[in-house]
Amino acid sequence: MRCEYQKCRAVLVERIDRLGRVTYTCPGCARRKAGICAGCPAPVAGKAHNAKWCARCLVIQHQRYCAKYRKRDVEAYNKNAARRARERRAKIKATQPQRPWREIVAERTASRNASVTPAQRSAIAKKAGAARWRRYYQRQMLAKMRQESTTLSSEASRDA
Numbered sequence: 001m002r003c004e005y006q007k008c009r010a011v012l013v014e015r016i017d018r019l020g021r022v023t024y025t026c027p028g029c030a031r032r033k034a035g036i037c038a039g040c041p042a043p044v045a046g047k048a049h050n051a052k053w054c055a056r057c058l059v060i061q062h063q064r065y066c067a068k069y070r071k072r073d074v075e076a077y078n079k080n081a082a083r084r085a086r087e088r089r090a091k092i093k094a095t096q097p098q099r100p101w102r103e104i105v106a107e108r109t110a111s112r113n114a115s116v117t118p119a120q121r122s123a124i125a126k127k128a129g130a131a132r133w134r135r136y137y138q139r140q141m142l143a144k145m146r147q148e149s150t151t152l153s154s155e156a157s158r159d160a
Contacts, residue, residue, distance in 0.1 A: 001024060003028065012025065013025050013026070013027055035048030040054060042056070045058060
């Protein structure tokens, strides 16, 4: 048999009194009503009929619960978190009025130009130009290498 208290549901202990009558008691509920911790003989932290753990055991139980949830599937949690974030962004986007993309870019450019000095702007432009030229020369080198490899392979096939 189990305890009828919904939160407890522990297995009842069968006892026989001096008169030979069988009584069933719940040890967990008896401890809770007496105000004794479920894990040790210390008094509970809180009201006697409501609290189940003393302060020390409560910390231990909390750590156990946290460890249990940490062991859960992290990938599934992150996937659901990303889905919730997407839904939240979509809801916010749906409530805001649509603005043309050029207007948004112009606003961002203006705010950036206001916060950057002319010397910094010049340094940023030089860095961007160098990156563009670097990509250009890389493309040129790759094209030259491809051309040389095709000429070498065609010469090798002629010799064979």
